[in-house]
Amino acid sequence: MSVATDFIFDPASYDGVRLPLEEAETLPPWCYTSEVYYRAEVEHMFKRVWNLLGRADRIPNSGDYYTVKFVGVPIIFVRGNDGEVRAYSNSCRHRGTRMVEGEGNCKHFVCPYHGWAYGLDGYLQAAPGMDHTAGFDFSDYGLIPLRLETWGGFLFVNFDNNAEPLLDYLGNLPIEMASYGYEDLVLTNHWEYDVACNWKLHIENAMEDYHVPWVHSTSLDLKDVQFWNVPTEGAWFDMRERHEGTRALLEEDAHHGFPHISTLTGHAAEGTNFVCIAPSTCVASTSDCVWYIELHPQGPGSTKVNVGTLFPKETVARPDFEEKAQYYYKRWRRSVGEDNNISAIQQEGLVSPFVTPGRLSTLEPLVRTLGEWWIDWVIDRGAAATSD
Numbered sequence: 271m272s273v274a275t276d277f278i279f280d281p282a283s284y285d286g287v288r289l290p291l292e293e294a295e296t297l298p299p300w301c302y303t304s305e306v307y308y309r310a311e312v313e314h315m316f317k318r319v320w321n322l323l324g325r326a327d328r329i330p331n332s333g334d335y336y337t338v339k340f341v342g343v344p345i346i347f348v349r350g351n352d353g354e355v356r357a358y359s360n361s362c363r364h365r366g367t368r369m370v371e372g373e374g375n376c377k378h379f380v381c382p383y384h385g386w387a388y389g390l391d392g393y394l395q396a397a398p399g400m401d402h403t404a405g406f407d408f409s410d411y412g413l414i415p416l417r418l419e420t421w422g423g424f425l426f427v428n429f430d431n432n433a434e435p436l437l438d439y440l441g442n443l444p445i446e447m448a449s450y451g452y453e454d455l456v457l458t459n460h461w462e463y464d465v466a467c468n469w470k471l472h473i474e475n476a477m478e479d480y481h482v483p484w485v486h487s488t489s490l491d492l493k494d495v496q497f498w499n500v501p502t503e504g505a506w507f508d509m510r511e512r513h514e515g516t517r518a519l520l521e522e523d524a525h526h527g528f529p530h531i532s533t534l535t536g537h538a539a540e541g542t543n544f545v546c547i548a549p550s551t552c553v554a555s556t557s558d559c560v561w562y563i564e565l566h567p568q569g570p571g572s573t574k575v576n577v578g579t580l581f582p583k584e585t586v587a588r589p590d591f592e593e594k595a596q597y598y599y600k601r602w603r604r605s606v607g608e609d610n611n612i613s614a615i616q617q618e619g620l621v622s623p624f625v626t627p628g629r630l631s632t633l634e635p636l637v638r639t640l641g642e643w644w645i646d647w648v649i650d651r652g653a654a655a656t657s658d
């Protein structure tokens with residue numbers, strides 16, 4: 271480690287982050303701009319935790335696949351002929367070429383470079399020109415499978431084969447949020463944006479309402495809304511809001527609302543849960559639908575923002591679904607666009623050498639909580655892992 275970056279790995283550099291909310295400081299600015307800190311995040315956190323990377327119902331049929339590039343790792347998600355969803359490293363076993371991009375349906379994956387072909391089960395099926403290669407065994411050169419587990423129809427990948435099972439990681443999230451019935455919801459739309467910001471800026475924004483009167487002054491109306499946080503067990507955090515109606519429509523479109531999700535009980539029936547599944551996903555669940563925002567870090571100042579929208583089956587079956595859903599999509603495109611914009615503007619300011627850690631409002635408790643969760647992994651556990 272070079273002397274110039276020692277302060278990044280000194281736990282004392284983060285003492286201000288760990289103070290009680292009323293006294294706490296924000297994360298130091300290098301956490302959002304430094305390549306060195308970003309590499310530590312990838313190695314010590316993203317490669318050890320469960321990362322939410324889409325939905326099983328995005329690929330309902332055998333051969334359906336989609337791809338993502340997450341912290342530098344290209345990944346294929348595909349449904350096999352046996353109906354199982356699997357994740358593979360999207361790199362050819364010959365000389366490493368990225369196999370496929372985007373999404374689609376296929377019977378096998380063929381590498382664009384020299385034509386090696388792999389089945390949906392990852393097995394190498396054809397490798398032209400390899401007949402005289404000594405000791406070459408097809409069974410040794412299948413696509414590399416990645417550890418994949420699911421909860422509520424969401425797909426999670428973990429790059430660490432020794433990590434705890436997903437359900438242990440999620441703690442009491444599945445119980446607390448059970449009445450939304452996520453596994454029965456239908457993915458009706460998804461879209462993505464490239465945003466010139468550090469991924470943490472976007473999820474911090476999603477987990478506080480302090481910015482809403484400023485950033486969403488002409489879109490979201492928060493009059494008479496109560497927010498509060500509840501204690502959680504496991505890698506998730508919850509900002510709850512009590513209100514009538516849905517939070518997924520602009521006020522002017524409120525009369526286009528769908529019926530509520532019929533299974534909701536307790537707190538879920540009283541308003542909205544803005545949940546962060548750490549480290550980097552927001553799942554917002556309101557009375558009639560759910561939307562989620564996955565952040566795929568591409569570098570310290572670059573993030574792919576993926577948005578997905580979920581509705582109950584009976585809502586999707588309505589004859590007026592497509593017509594009314596447009597009002598929901600309009601609201602999300604507007605609010606996410608505003609959040610993308612402010613996150614990029616924040617990044618522009620943060621790169622200045624004159625930026626120092628700021629102070630937090632008591633209206634943004636989860637910004638502090640998330641900052642502490644992240645540095646636990648990146649700095650404290652990271653230091654322990656490096657000294658092993």
Ligand code: FES
Pocket residue numbers: 362363364365366367381382383384385386
């Ligand atoms: S790199 Fe894929 S077939 Fe050669």
Ligand SMILES: [Fe+2]
Pocket residue numbers: 475476481482485486605609
């Ligand atoms: Fe926002």
